[in-house]
Amino acid sequence: MFKDYNMNQLTLPLDLEIKLQKNDIAFVIHELVESIPNEAFAPFIQHTGCPSYHPRMMLKIILCGYTQSTFSGRRIEDLTKDSVRMMWLAQGYEPSYRTINRFRVHPVMQELIRQCFVQFRCQLVEEKLIDLEAIFIDGTKIEADANKFTFVWKRAIEKYEASLIEKSNRLYEELLQHQIIPAIERESDEQLSISELKEMAEKLEEVVADYTEKIEASTQAEERKALRSARKTPKQLLKQVSEWVTRKEKYARDFEIFGTRNSYSKTDQDATFMRMKDDYMKNGQLKAGYNVQIATEGQYTLAYGVYPNQTDTKTLTPFLDRIETDFFALPKHIVADAGYGSEANYQDILEKRHCEALITYNQFRKEQTKKYKQDPFKTSNWAYDEKTDTYTCPNGQVLTFRYTSKRKDKDGFERTFQVYECENCTGCPFRANCTKAEEGKHRKLAVNVRWAQQKEYVRMKLSEEKAGHLYAQRKTDVEPVFGFLKANLGFTRFSVRWESKVEIETGIALMAVNIRKYVARG
Structure with a gap:
């Protein structure tokens, strides 16, 4: 039956x-x-x-x-x-x-997804699934919907442009020397601008047109042959200069697209070529992608951002600005790994936002080892006399303060260094281990006081039981979200192009992860 x-x-x-x-x-x-x-x-x-x-x-x-x-x-x-x-x-x-x-991909979807995250966070707070004590920040790179062979490299464009500038300047001087065209009023002696190259092409075109008129007016075969021969060179130069104008316009567009980046994809110009973790052959292949940043608590994504920067260090400040502007007020503790540890980021969190930065720096683990602490050639282990403001090297020589140096990075952040110099390095038995300076020059030591204070702050904070526990919680809080997104959800490549649309899809995918975790909580 x-x-x-x-x-x-x-x-x-x-x-x-x-x-x-x-x-x-x-x-x-x-x-x-x-x-x-x-x-x-x-x-x-x-x-x-x-x-x-x-x-x-x-x-x-x-x-x-x-x-x-x-x-x-x-x-x-x-x-x-x-x-x-x-x-x-x-x-x-x-x-x-x-x-x-x-x-x-509708532009208003950005606001709808933002509202989803705001409402979802309110629901988590109401159900006491998160305690708002800290946020855990991390990033991952996700492949863009772009052909991996459509790359444009900034270094290559700079090389080609420099070659074009050299050739155009040399040609201009030759044209003036042979009195083929009159002088052009130039804005700069270093290179010809696009408008100046166009003016040069117009003058060459006038020369070619003049030869053409003479050829048409002439009745003598020998004379016409000589005129055609004379017209050949300016005609070729006109074609070359016109090509330079096109190339220079292309290079200008390329540099505008690059911005602060070193590469972009022709398929998706907002995507940057990055080293992905799925490079199983370990041969350094780069793929067009985006750097996705998230802030989590309780393994729920509370905020997100998409950036074309390859490194996490430069994304932290804009991401924190986005969190405060679009999602929620920052909690007391901001927790992240060593990839975010920099002087600029510590200063931003501690002085501007007045939060606690539970973020390590690149050498943090190494500096905790016994081998590092006992290495006499590590400058951080050198004895410092606060009264005389001097350092003492392993050979017992004194390094006295000489001057203050300031350096600016590409983003305009300024670092201040106190420079100390050894009084006498002549005949030092430790010279090979201590410095790479040429013989006859003394050992110099550049000390960034603010960076040293920030590192001491991190070491002191992470030695506290509560702060140490929060930092240890980072691995089990934020990293599983990326694992679920890529392994369980299968979201390893974007299906839309351009940063604005990619940001929308990122929000949808991360909210899908949130919903699945919320349903599976039991």
């Missing part, structure tokens, strides 16, 4: 909600999107044309699709036709993949 099975008979219930389990992920998505204020959806209202799908419904099905590791618009469209939870969220509507893709 079999259970009754009849395809020609209407079966109840028709309400799809009854088919879902009580703790189904669709209910969490529904409640989260419904908690977003109506004002956030106002920009989608249209007073003319065919009525559009409700943005709440569109946001729900996109979030639901990402929680099921479905990132394609076509696949999400398919789910609205054969998935019970998606059919319930869409309430029978079946938007096309084009509609889904257009909505996913």
Whole structure:
């Protein structure tokens, strides 16, 4: 005997909600999107044309699709036709993949996703799943939707431009020397600008046109032959200069796209070529990608940002600004790994934001070892006399203060160094181990007082039981989020291009991770 099975008979219930389990992920998505204020959806209202799908419904099905590791618009469209939870969220509507893709990259989606994170955080606080004591910050690189062979390198463009400048300057001098064209009023003696190259091309064009008129007016075969021969050189030079104008315009566009970066992809010009962790062959292959930064607590992502910088050090300050502006006020403790430890970042957190920076620096672990502390050639181990403001080297020689030096990095951050110099290094038996300075020159020591104080602050803080426990918690709080995002959700490559759209998709993917963890909490 079999259970009754009849395809020609209407079966109840028709309400799809009854088919879902009580703790189904669709209910969490529904409640989260419904908690977003109506004002956030106002920009989608249209007073003319065919009525559009409700943005709440569109946001729900996109979030639901990402929680099921479905990132394609076509696949999400398919789910609205054969998935019970998606059919319930869409309430029978079946938007096309084009509609889904257009909505996913809509500029207003940035605000909707931000509201999702704000509302989700409020829900976590209300349910006491996070305590707002600290945020844990980390970053990962995710591959862009770009061809890995469409790279443009800044160093190569600088090399080509320098060669073009040299050739154009030399040609200009030769044209003046042979009186082919008159002098051009130049803005700079170093290089010809684009407008000056265009003016040079116009004057060469006049020379060529003059030869052409003479050829057409001449009736003598020998004379016409001589004129054509004379026209050949300026005609070739005109073609070359016109090509230089095109190249120089391209280089100017390239430098504008580069900004502070060293590379970009022709397919997605906002993407930078970075070294990815999935380089299993260890051959240093670079891929176009983005640096995704997140702030977590309780393994929930509370804020995120997307940056084209390869290193985490330069992303911390703009990311903290974004958190304060778009998401929430910073808690007392900011926890991150050694990749964020720098003088500029410590100064920003301690002096500007008045928070506690539980962030190590590159040499932190090494400086704690017995070998490092007992190494007499490490300048941090040299004896310092505060009264005389002098250091003593391993050979017993005194280094006295000489002058103050200031250095600026590419971002304009200024570092101040106190420079000390040894009185006499002649005949020192430790010279080879102590300095690489030439014979006859004395050992110099540049001390960054502020950096030394910041490192001492970090060492003191992390020696405290509470701060040490928070820092140790970082590995189990923020890193599992990236593991879930890439390994469990399968989100290893963006499906949209340009930074603004990539940022939207990042928010959707991270919120999908949040929702899945929230549902699985038991």
